[in-house]
Amino acid sequence: MPILETRDVTKRFGGLVAVNQVCMTVNNNEILGIIGPNGAGKTSFINALTGIYKPSSGQVFFQDKEITGLPAYKIAKQGISRTFQNLRVFSNISVLENVLIGAHCRIDNPFHHIFLRPLRSRKIEHQAYEKVIALLKNVGLEEKKETLAKNLAYGEQRILEICRALASDPQLLILDEPCAGMNSMEMDTLADFVKKLRNEGNTIVVIEHNMRFMMTVSDRIIVMTAGAKFREGTPEEIRNDLEVQKVYLGEQEAERC
Amino acid sequence: MDMSFFESKMGRGLLFGGLTICLLLTPTFVTDIYILSIFNLMIIYAILCMGLNLILGFTGLLSLGHAAFYGIGAYTTAILMTRFGFGFVAAFCASAVLAMIAGIIIALPTRKVRGDYFCLITLAFGEIFRLVATSWIEFTRGAMGIVGIPIPKIFGLQIVTETHFYYLGLGILTFTYLTLRAITKTRYGRAFIAIREDELAADTMGINTSIYKIMAFSIGCLYAGMAGSFLAVYQTAVTPSNFRLEESCLMIIMVIVGGMGRNLFAPLAGVAVMTVATEVFRSTAEYRMLIIGLIMILVLLIRPQGIFGSSSFKN
Amino acid sequence: MLGEVILVGVMVGAVYALVTVGYSMVFGILKLMNFAHGDTYIFGTLICLTLLAKYNIHPVLAILIAAIAGGGLAFLVELLVYRRLRAPQHRLISMITALGAAYVVQNISELQWGNQVMSFPSIVESKFVTLLGLQVSVTHIITLFVAVLCIAVLILFMRYSRYGKAIDCVSQDMDAASLMGIPINRVVSSVYFMGGVLGVVGGVLYSSAYNAVSLGMGFRGTLIAFTAAVIGGIGSLGGALLGGMILGLSENLIGVYVSSSYRDPLLYSLLIIMLLVKPTGILGNSDQTKV
Ligand SMILES: Nc1ncnc2c1ncn2[C@@H]1O[C@H](COP(=O)(O)OP(=O)(O)O)[C@@H](O)[C@H]1O
Ligand SMILES: [Mg+2]
Numbered sequence: 001m002p003i004l005e006t007r008d009v010t011k012r013f014g015g016l017v018a019v020n021q022v023c024m025t026v027n028n029n030e031i032l033g034i035i036g037p038n039g040a041g042k043t044s045f046i047n048a049l050t051g052i053y054k055p056s057s058g059q060v061f062f063q064d065k066e067i068t069g070l071p072a073y074k075i076a077k078q079g080i081s082r083t084f085q086n087l088r089v090f091s092n093i094s095v096l097e098n099v100l101i102g103a104h105c106r107i108d109n110p111f112h113h114i115f116l117r118p119l120r121s122r123k124i125e126h127q128a129y130e131k132v133i134a135l136l137k138n139v140g141l142e143e144k145k146e147t148l149a150k151n152l153a154y155g156e157q158r159i160l161e162i163c164r165a166l167a168s169d170p171q172l173l174i175l176d177e178p179c180a181g182m183n184s185m186e187m188d189t190l191a192d193f194v195k196k197l198r199n200e201g202n203t204i205v206v207i208e209h210n211m212r213f214m215m216t217v218s219d220r221i222i223v224m225t226a227g228a229k230f231r232e233g234t235p236e237e238i239r240n241d242l243e244v245q246k247v248y249l250g251e252q253e254a255e256r257c
Numbered sequence: 258m259d260m261s262f263f264e265s266k267m268g269r270g271l272l273f274g275g276l277t278i279c280l281l282l283t284p285t286f287v288t289d290i291y292i293l294s295i296f297n298l299m300i301i302y303a304i305l306c307m308g309l310n311l312i313l314g315f316t317g318l319l320s321l322g323h324a325a326f327y328g329i330g331a332y333t334t335a336i337l338m339t340r341f342g343f344g345f346v347a348a349f350c351a352s353a354v355l356a357m358i359a360g361i362i363i364a365l366p367t368r369k370v371r372g373d374y375f376c377l378i379t380l381a382f383g384e385i386f387r388l389v390a391t392s393w394i395e396f397t398r399g400a401m402g403i404v405g406i407p408i409p410k411i412f413g414l415q416i417v418t419e420t421h422f423y424y425l426g427l428g429i430l431t432f433t434y435l436t437l438r439a440i441t442k443t444r445y446g447r448a449f450i451a452i453r454e455d456e457l458a459a460d461t462m463g464i465n466t467s468i469y470k471i472m473a474f475s476i477g478c479l480y481a482g483m484a485g486s487f488l489a490v491y492q493t494a495v496t497p498s499n500f501r502l503e504e505s506c507l508m509i510i511m512v513i514v515g516g517m518g519r520n521l522f523a524p525l526a527g528v529a530v531m532t533v534a535t536e537v538f539r540s541t542a543e544y545r546m547l548i549i550g551l552i553m554i555l556v557l558l559i560r561p562q563g564i565f566g567s568s569s570f571k572n
Numbered sequence: 573m574l575g576e577v578i579l580v581g582v583m584v585g586a587v588y589a590l591v592t593v594g595y596s597m598v599f600g601i602l603k604l605m606n607f608a609h610g611d612t613y614i615f616g617t618l619i620c621l622t623l624l625a626k627y628n629i630h631p632v633l634a635i636l637i638a639a640i641a642g643g644g645l646a647f648l649v650e651l652l653v654y655r656r657l658r659a660p661q662h663r664l665i666s667m668i669t670a671l672g673a674a675y676v677v678q679n680i681s682e683l684q685w686g687n688q689v690m691s692f693p694s695i696v697e698s699k700f701v702t703l704l705g706l707q708v709s710v711t712h713i714i715t716l717f718v719a720v721l722c723i724a725v726l727i728l729f730m731r732y733s734r735y736g737k738a739i740d741c742v743s744q745d746m747d748a749a750s751l752m753g754i755p756i757n758r759v760v761s762s763v764y765f766m767g768g769v770l771g772v773v774g775g776v777l778y779s780s781a782y783n784a785v786s787l788g789m790g791f792r793g794t795l796i797a798f799t800a801a802v803i804g805g806i807g808s809l810g811g812a813l814l815g816g817m818i819l820g821l822s823e824n825l826i827g828v829y830v831s832s833s834y835r836d837p838l839l840y841s842l843l844i845i846m847l848l849v850k851p852t853g854i855l856g857n858s859d860q861t862k863v
Contacts, residue, residue: 051460073465076462114440114445168462381843545679547680553671
């Protein structure tokens with residue numbers, strides 16, 4: 001059953017078509033990988049899904065409801081949570097508070113309750129705290145809960161960002177280049193973690209460059225080039241696709257220069 | 258210095274208790290009217306700066322018009338009490354609410370406008386307020402200001418002496434602190450901080466950043482309205498010169514010197530330092546701006562997180 | 573009557589454009605609200621006043637010295653106050669230090685010259701001539717001429733000199749410019765210097781056209797520069813021209829036909845309205861930040 005569906009989503013920046021009529025679906029409880037060379041429009045596509053950009057045209061459906069062009073906070077409330085390619089943790093506050101902020105829209109504490117029903121308000125906040133502590137334990141950041149996010153190691157900050165995204169109990173989790181800047185050991189840990197999340201029932205979209213990571217993690221892969229969807233298939237199919245190889249080899253050569 | 262004692266629960270309780278007793282007993286030790294009046298001045302700034310800290314330290318919005326909301330509170334109380342026969346309590350509440358409404362209106366543009374442009378809007382609003390207060394003579398009596406504000410009565414108690422005002426001010430300050438603490442300990446306080454840290458990321462956490470910015474700003478203004486109302490009855494007069502841009506800057510610098518952010522008491526250190534400094538330099542009034550300006554520059558260049566601040570804007 | 577008012581408006585507009593250009597260039601590079609701009613150029617203007625009134629120095633020489641003093645002060649302010657807070661994440665902090673700098677400069681001027689309105693000597697003999705059927709003051713014509721000349725020279729400089737191109741590069745992308753070997757600090761310093769110089773020229777022209785100068789014109793001058801820059805599109809040269817003109821004209825028309833006490837409210841309202849309706853200004857273009 002598809003949880004997310006896009007129909008001809010397009011995003012233009014002036015004359016540049018960053019995302020060109022992309023149609024795709026994400027099924028419940030799968031890991032969908034999106035790969036493609038730099039500048040292919042993967043991030044822009046995700047931004048158009050999550051409300052950071054308004055799509056220039058096309059439609060997005062999430063759990064059978066149209067969410068096209070909704071503001072980011074509404075989409076987040078509906079259950080899509082994400083991380084950013086260039087790491088956006090809240091750097092001057094503690095790990096704990098970072099994750100608590102992630103749980104923001106799941107803390108049912110109306111403003112007037114702070115004063116009119118202080119006990120209930122405090123109880124709700126405490127429940128959120130305990131949930132977040134459990135989550136931090138799960139990823140091994142519990143001891144560092146009072147550390148400022150900026151003082152964490154880079155890999156830990158990446159984990160923290162994912163943890164923050166998970167705190168809102170998302171129906172769909174989108175990770176934009178989660179391995180960027182990680183060494184291969186951290187990458188393997190992350191791959192296990194992502195697979196574990198899927199086994200716990202999460203649905204995940206991963207954008208990544210690293211083919212090895214993608215091949216081990218993904219159930220299905222979409223290849224994008226120049227803003228458009230280029231191929232779609234199982235990791236096997238994608239690996240053996242000559243044209244995909246061409247796109248990638250071309251890029252790897254370019255990167256070597 | 259080992260701070261861990263003060264961070265333990267018992268240590269904090271002791272510190273708090275001691276501080277409370279000291280504050281309550283101050284008027285019995287301090288009999289000098291002049292010193293007490295300085296305490297009262299500090300209380301006013303403390304209320305203002307605690308509110309401003311919510312706007313500036315938590316949410317990261319720079320408001321150069323905070324004095325205007327302070328002024329709205331003061332003028333509301335002055336006009337209601339002198340011309341419409343309001344009692345103090347009613348005028349006080351009206352002042353707070355009016356300042357908050359003005360805050361909501363001024364903060365509306367934060368939905369669209371970038372931080373530095375918003376700062377210009379608040380600056381322009383502050384100046385417009387001062388111009389109106391100076392030139393709308395029939396309503397505000399212009400530069401002469403409104404004088405003869407009656408003695409406030411609260412439940413039959415007359416507030417007359419410096420000591421009386423001290424306790425009244427302390428009451429308002431306590432209210433300010435307790436409400437702010439309650440708010441900032443919940444998801445609302447964290448949402449404000451998230452906006453300061455990274456607005457876009459906050460948005461993707463499901464935080465309706467436009468609403469939350471308006472909320473933080475207007476709540477901060479609510480306290481400014483209270484402080485203004487207190488000022489009106491305390492001075493028994495209000496003039497436009499109480500609410501110049503310079504005042505807004507002074508408040509900002511108090512918050513920064515003390516330290517912005519999570520620690521609600523930190524700005525009070527700035528209030529104390531700056532109030533005493535301005536008193537000490539009172540004889541050299543012609544250097545006033547020079548001193549304020551230099552402090553603004555030096556603090557931000559040398560220690561942007563302030564005396565007790567946990568975090569600067571962004572590092 | 574209307575013709576004369578418009579002419580004076582154009583003259584004021586040209587002067588406003590001159591002080592705005594300096595501010596707008598600075599903003600274009602550092603994206604910093606330089607609150608000290610107005611006070612800096614009033615400092616230069618007051619120096620010019622002293623040179624003219626006390627030492628009877630030839631006006632051209634006096635303006636030159638004053639402009640260099642104003643430029644030098646702007647240079648110093650940048651060096652001492654803004655330079656360490658240049659990174660974009662310090663934008664709000666640097667706005668506060670900028671305000672602090674404005675206070676310091678203003679107070680220094682006040683210590684020297686006081687805060688009263690002082691009479692400023694006319695640089696050229698005040699004569700009236702009839703031009704196209706309009707009674708116009710020679711001072712105004714010369715003011716307009718000098719202002720336009722300065723702006724034209726600046727535009728040519730920005731467009732055709734190597735330095736102008738370097739400034740353009742730095743304001744487009746400071747990191748890239750730095751990688752290309754453009755000396756960022758020198759470019760920024762010189763832009764501040766130029767902004768100060770142009771501001772002083774504008775300040776002197778304005779003061780001599782109205783035969784008055786006061787400290788209060790400093791902060792007002794900053795706001796004029798902000799407003800004009802915002803109207804035209806902040807950071808753009810053409811925008812500064814357009815914004816200055818619009819502001820000068822509307823201010824004069826309202827001052828003459830409604831009441832001069834509405835000049836300041838007009839200024840602030842224009843600023844607010846412009847920021848609300850089109851914060852990118854008439855000639856500015858919006859940019860969507862990359863994520
Ligand atoms: N805010 C923006 N403004 C203008 N162009 C943009 C913006 N965001 C992305 N682009 C352009 O869109 C194209 C796709 O970029 P992106 O989505 O980041 O690709 P990817 O994530 O696949 O590397 C690039 O050419 C990029 O320069
Ligand atoms: Mg990308």
